[in-house]
Amino acid sequence: MTASERTDEAEAATPPVDDGARLARRVELPDRAPPHQAAPVGELVFDVRDLSVFYGDFQAVRDVALPIRQNQITAFIGPSGCGKSTVLRCFNRMNDLIETARVRGSVRYHGVDLYGADVDPVEVRRRIGMVFQKPNPFPKSIYDNIAFGPKIAGYRGNMDGLVEESLRRAALWDEVKDKLKQSAFALSGGQQQRLCIARAIATSPDVVLMDEPASALDPIATLRIEELMYELKKDYTIIIVTHNMQQAARVSDRTAFFTVDVRDNGQRTGVLVEFDDTGKIFTNPGEQQTEDYITGRFG
Amino acid sequence: MTTPHHEELRHRFDEDLHSIRMDTVRLGGLILENARRVSEAMLENDLDLGQQVLAADAEVDKLAAELERHAFETMALQQPMAGDLRFLVAITRMVYELERTGDLVANCAKAHAHGDGFALSPRARGLLAKAAKASSDVFAKGIEALADMNPDAGAELDRYDDTVDDLVSEFYTLLPTESEGSGLENAISLSRVARYLERIADHGVNVGQHVHYIVRGEFPGDARAAD
Numbered sequence: 001m002t003a004s005e006r007t008d009e010a011e012a013a014t015p016p017v018d019d020g021a022r023l024a025r026r027v028e029l030p031d032r033a034p035p036h037q038a039a040p041v042g043e044l045v046f047d048v049r050d051l052s053v054f055y056g057d058f059q060a061v062r063d064v065a066l067p068i069r070q071n072q073i074t075a076f077i078g079p080s081g082c083g084k085s086t087v088l089r090c091f092n093r094m095n096d097l098i099e100t101a102r103v104r105g106s107v108r109y110h111g112v113d114l115y116g117a118d119v120d121p122v123e124v125r126r127r128i129g130m131v132f133q134k135p136n137p138f139p140k141s142i143y144d145n146i147a148f149g150p151k152i153a154g155y156r157g158n159m160d161g162l163v164e165e166s167l168r169r170a171a172l173w174d175e176v177k178d179k180l181k182q183s184a185f186a187l188s189g190g191q192q193q194r195l196c197i198a199r200a201i202a203t204s205p206d207v208v209l210m211d212e213p214a215s216a217l218d219p220i221a222t223l224r225i226e227e228l229m230y231e232l233k234k235d236y237t238i239i240i241v242t243h244n245m246q247q248a249a250r251v252s253d254r255t256a257f258f259t260v261d262v263r264d265n266g267q268r269t270g271v272l273v274e275f276d277d278t279g280k281i282f283t284n285p286g287e288q289q290t291e292d293y294i295t296g297r298f299g
Numbered sequence: 300m301t302t303p304h305h306e307e308l309r310h311r312f313d314e315d316l317h318s319i320r321m322d323t324v325r326l327g328g329l330i331l332e333n334a335r336r337v338s339e340a341m342l343e344n345d346l347d348l349g350q351q352v353l354a355a356d357a358e359v360d361k362l363a364a365e366l367e368r369h370a371f372e373t374m375a376l377q378q379p380m381a382g383d384l385r386f387l388v389a390i391t392r393m394v395y396e397l398e399r400t401g402d403l404v405a406n407c408a409k410a411h412a413h414g415d416g417f418a419l420s421p422r423a424r425g426l427l428a429k430a431a432k433a434s435s436d437v438f439a440k441g442i443e444a445l446a447d448m449n450p451d452a453g454a455e456l457d458r459y460d461d462t463v464d465d466l467v468s469e470f471y472t473l474l475p476t477e478s479e480g481s482g483l484e485n486a487i488s489l490s491r492v493a494r495y496l497e498r499i500a501d502h503g504v505n506v507g508q509h510v511h512y513i514v515r516g517e518f519p520g521d522a523r524a525a526d
Contacts, residue, residue, distance in 0.1 A: 246378060282380050284516035294380045296309045 043070040044110075045207060045237045046091060051105035053086050053095060060086045061270040063105070066256060068207075073229060073238045075248035075278065078258035079293065083270020084241045087258070088209050091239060092128035093121040126153060129200035133212040135192035137184035137199070142167075142176050145184050145195055149203045162202060169235075170198035171228050190221025194228065201236070208232065210240040214247065226251045245294055248278065255281040257290045315373045316383065319366065319390055320445070323397070326362045327442035327506070330401045331435060333359070334499060337407045338431035341492065342424060344416040349408040359401035366394050385516060389509040393445070396509075400438065400502040403495040410488045410495075417489060418481035423473050427492070430466040434496040437463055441503030441510075450514035456507040463500040467493045 046068035053061040061083035068074050068091075076084035086095065093114065095101040107114040114124060126149075137145050146163045155162065163180070167173040172194040176187070184195055193213060200208055210229075214222040222244075229238055229251050242248050248255050256275040260268050274287045285291050292298040333352050340348035370390050373379070379387050411417060419427065437459045444452035470493045478486035511519045 245380070249380075283384060285381055291381050295383050296312070296380075298308065 042072070044068070045070050046114075047106075047108040047111075048087075048090075049106045049108075051087065051090060051103070051107060053083070053090065054100075054102040054104070055098065056100040059267070059269050062261070064272045066272065066275055068237065068239060069254070070237050071233055071235075072253040073233050073240060073251055074254045074256065075252035076239065076241045076256050076258060077243075077245055077248045077293075078270075078273075079260060081260050081268060081270065082258035083260075084256075084258045085211055086270065087272075088211055088239060088241050091207065091209055092125045092130055094125075094130065096121050126203050127205055128207040128209060129203065129205035130209045130211070131193070131196050131200055131213045134216050135189055135196050137187075137192050137195050140184060141181050142184050142187070142195060143180040145199050146202045149199060153203055166198040166202040167195075169201055169232065170194045171224065171231070172198055188221070190217050190224055193217060193221070193225060197225075197228065197232075201232070205236065207237045207239065210238065212241055212243060215243060222247070245282075249282045252278045254278060257281065257285075257287075257293060259289055259293065309377075312373070312377045312379075312383075315369070315377065316386060319369055319373065319387070322362065322366050322369070323390055323393060324442060324446045326359065326366060326394070326397050327438075327445065329355070329359055329362065330397055330404060331439050331442060333401065333404045334431075334435045334438060337404050337411070338428070338435065340408065341411050341417060341431070342419075342428050346412060346416060349411050352408040353405055353412075356401050356405040360398065363394050363398040363401070367391060370394070382513070382516075386513045389513045393506050393509050396502045396505050400499050403499050403502075407492050407495050410491050414485055414488055417492075418477075418485050419489075420473070420477060420480060423470070423477050423489070426466060426470045426473065427489070430463060430470055430493065430496050433459065433463045433466055434500045437500035438503035438506075441506030444507045444510045448510060448514060450511040450519075452507045453504075453511050453519040456504045460500050460504050463497060467497045 044067055046066070048064055048066040048068070051061065051064040051066075052059060064083075064087055066074075066087075076088060078084050089095045090103055090107055091109075091114075095103060103115060109124075109128075113119070138148060140148065143163055146166050147159050150159070150162055164173060164177075167176060172191060175191060176195075179186075184192060187195060193216075197208070197213075214225045217225065226247065229240070232238060233253075240248070240252065254275065255278045257273045258270050259273050261271045262268050274281065274285060274290045276286065280286075281290060282294060285294065333355050336348055336355075337352045339345065340352060370387050374384075374387050377383075437456060440452060440456055440459060443449070444456070471490065474486045474490055477489060508518055511517075
């Protein structure tokens, strides 16, 4: 059980310029195992217990318990206001950036308390990258979008190689290799989103969080992102929030269904209704509420 | 715990599902009627009635094809999930079961017409009447289970099906004597009919099991009726 009410002014997508000191005083987060000795698929990456999130007096999420496993894609689905994005943001302490936000309960990352007093949220966000709903490339060249994070984090290796590798992994290299110096804004929406994914993986994260990553994209660009997720899960653990149930069904291994619990006094709180294998959730869910939602009977 | 907006959504989809279920029940009813008519034709040696049954099978096939098309189109357009998905997948299987049942009924009529009617000893006639009724009854119970979406009809269906199997076995034991009395060809036709009646009942049991699957998400026990 950990109480944390700390806030942090760092921008999540933009690593702070003076990062050295932070890294120096960071608590040792467990390293991601090198690929040749990668943790077995299914090993626990996050263990969430009794998680509640408050914004001031408002309780946004109540008593969520979830295991997130290695090299799996976990999808969060549910109606607006069910707290799925709020829970997602707990995994890389993005809620710290909201001044009134308060997290209660425990989020253990490879056994380490993510909200421990000596854990550096910036280091957390390096390990646990994030991709947002709207593509948000930096107003820089394609190359610099990728190189920025590693440079800030003190990467001393072959930057050209890292940029190429990241773009290849994000299935974007062939489309941009001849225009790396051009502005990222010249790319299409789908390409920009893949650039943001490439940027997120350039710092060798362990986990990639995706908050509605394809909801601003056309169907073909959406399928490209989904294909990419399928490739990426070989190396990363992915958690995706999506409004698109078919997308959750197509890409994820496990699905968590959240809904809004409305109390007699009108108070609305997000709760986790059911968490199971995606195949089970979409063919034979255990809870009537899940069935009503995924069959589209109740919004 | 309550869900936020309790407005009902997807009326068109619900209408599709409802009409698919009602059409399937209707198809079952049509086949049941034919099954009862063909028993009468066989027992009363009414060849005209047999011909009417054969002609009616075209209607069964047409309705089955239309139902299958409707179920596929609904799957493609409405992206069914969970219980809806189970329902539509089960319906496509049930339509197959029903269409096969219709063929078996027509086969009874064909076997009967083949030798210009059956020669039946009183004992064989009595057993055939019982087996035909029991077979139609099992099939009718399967269709009822679908109409009521009753997942628990399965156990009862199995019991009724055992009765059919017993009657048919008993009927087989009469065939050597029937063969001596009225010829081998007549006895072979009768043995075919007995087999068809047994299969018609099996399809009724299968329909009941599909209803169990739709409602409960699994088939009753591990044992599905052998095909």
